[in-house]
Every structure is written in structure tokens, then in C-alpha cells.
Amino acid sequence: MQRVYIYRKYVRLWHWVQAGSILALIISGLMIHFPAATGAFSLHPAVNAHHLAAAVLLLNGLLGLFFYITTGEIRQLSIQLRGMLESAVAQARYYTQGIFKGAPYPFEKTPARRLNPLQRITYIAVMFFLLPLQVVSGSLLWLGGHQYIALPPELTLTGLSLAHTLAAWLFCSFLLMHIYLTTTGRTPLANIQAMVTGWEENGHAPGQKGGHADG
Amino acid sequence: MLKRTILAISMLLCLALPVHASPMHPRISLLDSEGNNVLESGAAVSPLNTCGACHDSSFITDTSFHAWLGLGNYGIAPGTPGYQALDPVTYSYPLAQAGQDPGSIRGWLRNQGWRHPGLAGDALYSGDCNYEYNCFLCHIATPDNLTRRDVVTNGDFGSAAQATLAKTGIVTRDPAGWAFDPRAFNPDGTVSAATLGITNPSAANCGQCHGPVHLGDSPFTLDVGNIPVTLSRTGEVFSPKRPVDSGLNLQGKAGLTAPWDIHAARLLKCSDCHFAGNDPAATNRADPGAPRHLSVEARGMSLGEYLKAPDHSLARGYGSIPAPGGFTVGNMRRCGDCHDAAHSHGWLPFTELHLDSLSCEACHIPRLNAPARSMTDWTMLKAPSTPQAEYRGIAGPLGDPLSLITGYQPALVRRDLPDGTRRYGPANLHAAWLWVSGEQARPVPLDLLNEALFFAGKHHPRLVNALDIDGDHRLSGTELQLVTEDAVQAVASRLTAVGVDSPRIEAMLRPYGIHHGAVSGRHAIKECAQCHGEGSRLATTVALASYIPGGVVPEQPVTGHRLLTGVTVTTAVGGLAYSLTATDPGIYLAGFHRWPLIDLLGGLLFVLVVCGVGVHAALRIAARRKPGGGH
Numbered sequence: 035m036q037r038v039y040i041y042r043k044y045v046r047l048w049h050w051v052q053a054g055s056i057l058a059l060i061i062s063g064l065m066i067h068f069p070a071a072t073g074a075f076s077l078h079p080a081v082n083a084h085h086l087a088a089a090v091l092l093l094n095g096l097l098g099l100f101f102y103i104t105t106g107e108i109r110q111l112s113i114q115l116r117g118m119l120e121s122a123v124a125q126a127r128y129y130t131q132g133i134f135k136g137a138p139y140p141f142e143k144t145p146a147r148r149l150n151p152l153q154r155i156t157y158i159a160v161m162f163f164l165l166p167l168q169v170v171s172g173s174l175l176w177l178g179g180h181q182y183i184a185l186p187p188e189l190t191l192t193g194l195s196l197a198h199t200l201a202a203w204l205f206c207s208f209l210l211m212h213i214y215l216t217t218t219g220r221t222p223l224a225n226i227q228a229m230v231t232g233w234e235e236n237g238h239a240p241g242q243k244g245g246h247a248d249g
Numbered sequence: 250m251l252k253r254t255i256l257a258i259s260m261l262l263c264l265a266l267p268v269h270a271s272p273m274h275p276r277i278s279l280l281d282s283e284g285n286n287v288l289e290s291g292a293a294v295s296p297l298n299t300c301g302a303c304h305d306s307s308f309i310t311d312t313s314f315h316a317w318l319g320l321g322n323y324g325i326a327p328g329t330p331g332y333q334a335l336d337p338v339t340y341s342y343p344l345a346q347a348g349q350d351p352g353s354i355r356g357w358l359r360n361q362g363w364r365h366p367g368l369a370g371d372a373l374y375s376g377d378c379n380y381e382y383n384c385f386l387c388h389i390a391t392p393d394n395l396t397r398r399d400v401v402t403n404g405d406f407g408s409a410a411q412a413t414l415a416k417t418g419i420v421t422r423d424p425a426g427w428a429f430d431p432r433a434f435n436p437d438g439t440v441s442a443a444t445l446g447i448t449n450p451s452a453a454n455c456g457q458c459h460g461p462v463h464l465g466d467s468p469f470t471l472d473v474g475n476i477p478v479t480l481s482r483t484g485e486v487f488s489p490k491r492p493v494d495s496g497l498n499l500q501g502k503a504g505l506t507a508p509w510d511i512h513a514a515r516l517l518k519c520s521d522c523h524f525a526g527n528d529p530a531a532t533n534r535a536d537p538g539a540p541r542h543l544s545v546e547a548r549g550m551s552l553g554e555y556l557k558a559p560d561h562s563l564a565r566g567y568g569s570i571p572a573p574g575g576f577t578v579g580n581m582r583r584c585g586d587c588h589d590a591a592h593s594h595g596w597l598p599f600t601e602l603h604l605d606s607l608s609c610e611a612c613h614i615p616r617l618n619a620p621a622r623s624m625t626d627w628t629m630l631k632a633p634s635t636p637q638a639e640y641r642g643i644a645g646p647l648g649d650p651l652s653l654i655t656g657y658q659p660a661l662v663r664r665d666l667p668d669g670t671r672r673y674g675p676a677n678l679h680a681a682w683l684w685v686s687g688e689q690a691r692p693v694p695l696d697l698l699n700e701a702l703f704f705a706g707k708h709h710p711r712l713v714n715a716l717d718i719d720g721d722h723r724l725s726g727t728e729l730q731l732v733t734e735d736a737v738q739a740v741a742s743r744l745t746a747v748g749v750d751s752p753r754i755e756a757m758l759r760p761y762g763i764h765h766g767a768v769s770g771r772h773a774i775k776e777c778a779q780c781h782g783e784g785s786r787l788a789t790t791v792a793l794a795s796y797i798p799g800g801v802v803p804e805q806p807v808t809g810h811r812l813l814t815g816v817t818v819t820t821a822v823g824g825l826a827y828s829l830t831a832t833d834p835g836i837y838l839a840g841f842h843r844w845p846l847i848d849l850l851g852g853l854l855f856v857l858v859v860c861g862v863g864v865h866a867a868l869r870i871a872a873r874r875k876p877g878g879g880h
Contacts, residue, residue, distance in 0.1 A: 066781075066839050066840055067839070067840065067843070068840070069777070069778050069781055069782045069783075069840040070778075070782055070783050076776075076777065076778075077777035077778060077781050077839075077840060078596075078598060078775075078777055081598040081777075081839075082598065085598075129865075133869060133872075134868055134869060134872040135872070136872075179599040179602045180599055180600075180601060180602065181601045181602060181605070190835065190837070191836075191837035192836075192837045192842060195837055195839070195842065195844075196844050196847060199843075199844055199847050199848070199851070200844075200847050200851065202851070203847065203848075203850070203851020203852070203854060203855065204851070204854070206851070206855050207851075207854050207855050207857075207858045210855065210858050210859065210862060211858055211862065214862040214865070214866070217866075218869075
């Protein structure tokens, strides 16, 4: 059993702030979208909480982007096209078959390469498509709603809300999958603990090539 | 010290003055139509000659739309059916539609004239009616409007002004007619302003016709025999008092502690917002074309000039019913002219959007604590000139003091104004049915309707024969509802018999805007779910009528600025309702506007993920339990 320092302090802080704000956004968003289902709560604080959480998410996202670019951590998301398909298939095969048979984890996890191929693809989709769609539609809803900007006629609040709602559902599904896959580590809570302490026990489980950092 | 002394003296002077009468107004010579003192001539008083001795009565009547009600172009677009100019609550329609023959005009004045202060100019002498514009009605403290109404409905138009003075002690009425009491006059033949009670128009003056205005010490009650027109239209009450202190059988009365109208409680009167067109105290804002650094136009007319020729085109909003053309609309003092809503509503999410999308009344008139008409059926009258009517906001008959007044929450209706603003505001939806005639679909005059339906004060025998179901030789209850073809034909035949050209039933739907009865912020609506929830007020269904006369379903209103974005629906019991839909593309109501397909697909995806995760986790656990399996 080898202890590896996988997550730097800022990465952990960034992750948990992001997690907290997304959770707050989902809960307050559900309260806004389904006010009758959360009748005990008023819409007013839900809206304020939603805006506050969005502001935290946005600020944290920008700071994170700055950090990832200036420290080179952005390379965690880099994809080498050559062999990408094979890697992704191998990872998928592990999740669908190997994990049930105690097969070795297909990739070794190191501080410089924490993400498995499927994670990279998923995170790229989330960070460069889903999150921008959510942030841009939400920001335009906020800016247009407050009349800080004049929205073009074809970009109505109603249309923006459609995009925002669609992205929110996708986010919910992603979040559930993300949380579940954190349990596929050496123990069900190992990956969560790693994201708290930064340290992960790596590479010594029977039949495993390396530690897990799924999610 | 000097300031305090001046203040104390001023207050004492104010207390010493009569409450109503203007202390500065000089003595008045009451003149007849020939310009002679009425004490000498004994003729009826002429308000225009009397007041015109000092004030420019021609200017006043020319500028007063009150003097022109019923006349001229009513702002109805060409080709619009004539009945659309009708106010279906009062059956008031433009005098111009009554035709130009004297008989029609006299009939119109008997039925509708009391609602108007009188006529002026050439119209005054149309049909030899001599129904003169009545300054006393609005400018004395104790006008006797009931007596005036009585003489007008009896066709004695020339005595209307005299009757208005019945409570002043100046004039008395005996079987021989009206007479002036010399004891009320000064030795020089004049009367003092105090005796006449000359005053600025108070809310009570306006309330005589527009009502209900309740300013007295007694508890507010409803005179079911004389329901004020505004109450019928909307349930609005202008009073500084509180519903909890009223004499009404109100639901939840103990909790109704907000004044009927916060502006009345703050001592505002109607003319504070509906001011005279050239009132220097109210109209000193710079014109829109003035230099930008000027917000006030200091070069107003002097008080003397104003009193000589006060512009009587009183500032007003955009009415729910057609108004005579040629007069300025939308120039009244609005909420934003006195209140800085943006400043005081900072707590409200998306403040500007809310203020731009909703009228102030939408939240500040949360409920009407009085009944209001939901339908009026003029196709078959209960008694002469008395339609069948249904009310919302009351459980039981209107005339029964035991009926519980539940009040009602008004619908929120879109209002597109000429200044480009579009806001949702409260309105009472009202449906009406009436008989129309001729190619232009004009309302059948009330006199003709009465003549067709009644004989010697009772329903016409032919109608009784045709419509009496229970065999009691009189018509009552559902027998008065024209819901079968035979019933419609029976009445149509009677109308034809009295000379109505091709009578037919038309229906109209009219949202009456609600602007009075406002409450302070403490009592205003703050529950977002009223609009943002599934049962949003912008998409509610409003019951209109328990039956549909002639089976005629009203179309969308074609007059006014309120736009109903919904559909009429017939109820399971044969009634009519209106289903509002918030389909305006410019409006987005979080919590109400959903995307069923998006929610379905998104929810489905989420459930699939949950299932996938569940199955995967179960398989992992099962694999782990196998000997040698798992990690």
C-alpha cells in the first residue's frame, strides 16, 4: 500500500466549493421550478439562494480556470487522440465487466494524470459545453430579468429558461453518476476521503494496477 | 418662536373655518336661464348663468368631458358593432346612438341622464330637453343627488339643478312645484357661499355617480336597492374606514383591518389624481419637450386665471369603457408620480422586471371585500329596467343581509397602453347579454325593451304564456333565462312587435380595471406563488355565468386596452367561464412556465441514471459476496 498525494489543497477547496454551490443550485432550482412540491419554502429566498450560489459557482469557476491554466493542471483534461478509443473502451469494459470480477483497474493514477479516459471525455463535455450552457443561459436570464441588458427579440426569457432547464436536468444526471462512481474506489469512501485529505492509498489492492479516482 | 406663533394662529384659523364651504368665495346671485335673479323670477336656477357670472362657463363646458358624455365619437373603431360602446352594467350607451329624434333623446336622458351632470352647448337644447350642466352637483357640500335623480328619471330635466339644492334650505318642493325660500337669501338677493356650501369637489361629490365613497362616521353598509355603479363593476370601495368596522356580513371580518382604500385613509380625494387640466398646483411639471435640466415649469398660470377658467377635462387614465373622443386620456397622476417603487421594492427579486410587468394594483389590491357583477343579462328583465345579474364575492342573494360576503380575488389581465407599456393588472371579468337591432347592431333602447317585456308593470302576458313553466302565471327564477330557442323567439317576437328591427342577442365580455381599494405594503401580496405557482393567477379560470342566454358565447373584447389572453369555456352545467392563459411570449413566470417535454425527458434520464446506478451497485455487492469476488 502506497500513499500518494493526489489532490493539492486548492484543488480540493475548489472541488468542494464547486460541489456545494452546485448542490445549492440544484436544490434552490428545484424549489423555483416546482414551488408546489416545496410549498413549505418561499420562492423568494430560493431565488436569492440560487443567485448567490450561482455567483459563488461562477467566481470559483473563474478562479479555478486561472489556477488550472497557470499551474498547467489544465493538462489533466488533455486527450491524446491516438489510442483514445481503445482507452475509453477499456475503461468502459472495466465498469461493465471487470469491476464485478475483481479485474485490475485499467489505468494507473498519478498526481499528474488523475483522470481516466472516460472522465476526461465527460469533464470536457461538462466544462466546455454543459457548464457554459448553464452559466450563459442563467446569466442572461439574470441580466435580462434585471434589465441590465436588452435581450434581442429572438432571445426571450422563456427561451433561455428552456435551455437552462434542459442543462439543469443533464447536470442532475451527471451529478448522480459522478457521486456514484466515487464509490468505485478501493473502498466506497476512499475517493471521497482522498478529496478531503488529498492522499490516496494507491496500487496495492489485489489485482489492481492503480488507485481509483473515478467520479 | 415666531414660526410657532404663526403655525398656531394658522391652525386656529383653520379650525375656525367651516369644514366644507369655501370661506373666500363671494356671495352668489342665483340666476335663471334669462339671467334674472331667481328670487324675482321664480324660474328654475341656471347653473351655467349663475356660475358663469364670474367663471368662464363656456370654457368649462367645452373642456368638460362630463358635459359631453353620451355625445360624439366614442372612440369606437369604424365597423365595430354598435353595442360595443355600451357599458353592460348600467346599459349606458352613447346618446349619439339613440338617434336624433327628440323622443329617443328624452328616453335616453330619463334612463341614463342622472348619471351625467348635464349637457352643454348645442346638445343642451337637443330635443327641447334643457338638461343643463349642473355645477352644483360637484361644487356644493350637500348636493341632493337622490332628489335630482328622481326628477330626471321622471323627465323633469329643467328642475334637475334646483333639485340638487334641496338639502341647502335655499329651495323647497311642494305639490305646486319648486320654490326658493327668501329666508336663505341675503337682503340684496344673493346667497352666501356658506349657505350654498360652495366647495372644492370632494370624493363624496364624485361618489354620487361613481361611488361607493364612504367618508361618514357611520359604518359602511350596502344599499342593495341602490348599488353604486363602481361597486357593481368591480367591488371597489373608496373609504378611509376598515372592513372590520363595516356593517357588512364579511367572511373573516375580524382580520380585515386594512382600510378599504389606503389613499382615502391618507386623506386623498379624487381630484388629487384626477385634477383639473390646468390646475397650477398639480400641473407644474415641465413638458416632455422642455430642456432636460428642467423638471418643473414655474411659469404656470396664476390662481386667479385658473379660477376664472378651470379646465374641466379632468386628468384620467385609460378607461375600461369607451370614452368620448377629443379629450386627453392617460394624463392622470399615477402611482409612480408619488411613489418611488424601485426604491421601496428592493427586496423584490427582479424588481425592475416586476415593476415593468405588473401594475402596482396587481399586488396592492390583493382582494376586493365586496361583491361584484360577473354577469348581466339584459335579454330578459326581472322588472322594468332591471336586468338579471350574478355576482361573485358573495354566497347567497345580494339583497339578503344574511348572505356572506366572501370577497374575491380579481383576475390579472394584460393591459397594453398607447405609451408602449404592457402590464398585468387586476380586473373584474364581466359577461353581458343584450338585444341588438339593425345592421349596426345597436343596443335596443331601454324604453323599447321595457315596452316589449312589460305591460302595466308586469311581464307581458304573451311572454308569461310562452315562458311560464310552473303555471303560477308569473315569471321568476329560471323561467327568465332565455336558454331555449322557443324562449328567445318569444322575446324576439315582442321586440319586433314594438318596432325593433331584426332583434338578436349579442354577448360581450368586458374586463373592468380595478384601481381603487389599494392597501399599503403591509397588506399587499407578497406570496410569490400566487403568480409563480401552478395555480398562477395569470392562468386561472374565472366563472362568469350560470347560464348562457341564447347560447351566444361572447367574443374577445374589442374596446379598451385590456387584452384577454385566454378562451371562454362552457361549464358542465351549461354556464360560462373564462380560462386565462399566460401565453404572452414576453412573459416568463418561473415556477409556472414549464417545459413538459424537457421535464419529461430530463426526469426520464435522471430515473434511468438512478436505475443504472442501482443495478450496477447491486451487481457490485453481489459480486463482492461471492467467494473470491470483488476487491
